[in-house]
Amino acid sequence: MLDRRKFMKTSSLAGTALCCGLVGLTSNCTAIQYLDATLEDQTMSVEKSQWTEGEFVLVRNPRLPAPIYLRKNDDNYTALLLECTHKQCEVRPGTQVLKCPCHGSEFSNSGQVLTGPAEKDLISFQTWHDQTHIHLR
Numbered sequence: 001m002l003d004r005r006k007f008m009k010t011s012s013l014a015g016t017a018l019c020c021g022l023v024g025l026t027s028n029c030t031a032i033q034y035l036d037a038t039l040e041d042q043t044m045s046v047e048k049s050q051w052t053e054g055e056f057v058l059v060r061n062p063r064l065p066a067p068i069y070l071r072k073n074d075d076n077y078t079a080l081l082l083e084c085t086h087k088q089c090e091v092r093p094g095t096q097v098l099k100c101p102c103h104g105s106e107f108s109n110s111g112q113v114l115t116g117p118a119e120k121d122l123i124s125f126q127t128w129h130d131q132t133h134i135h136l137r
């Protein structure tokens with residue numbers, strides 16, 4: 001049986017997760033779009049037409065340990081695995097800085113470590129695109 005303190009803590013967390021999960025919000029309440037990637041021959045692909053808003057999207061695939069942060073820069077794309085290189089917590093996306101909620105590491109939006117304890121940059125993917133799709137490997 002939950003005591004009052006545990007119940008309040010659990011209810012509060014569930015409410016935040018539910019609210020953020022339903023409307024796709026980050027910790028600073030910016031809308032985030034999720035795209036599902038197909039995987040074929042070790043290449044993930046997302047349809048450009050599904051990317052309807054924002055400077056970045058999060059790419060999901062069941063085989064990934066964490067979402068991929070996909071950001072458009074002019075005519076190229078940056079793709080970073082949102083798995084912290086310190087102890088593998090899921091890093092929270094942002095337009096400029098990506099933050100790890102576990103021990104406070106921060107990464108630039110191109111994946112470089114800005115603040116430890118992480119010492120290695122985020123894993124990045126090679127990207128290329130055609131008329132209809134963005135591909136990641």
Ligand code: FES
Nearest residue numbers: 084086087100103
């Ligand atoms: S797991 Fe990210 S800072 Fe420790």
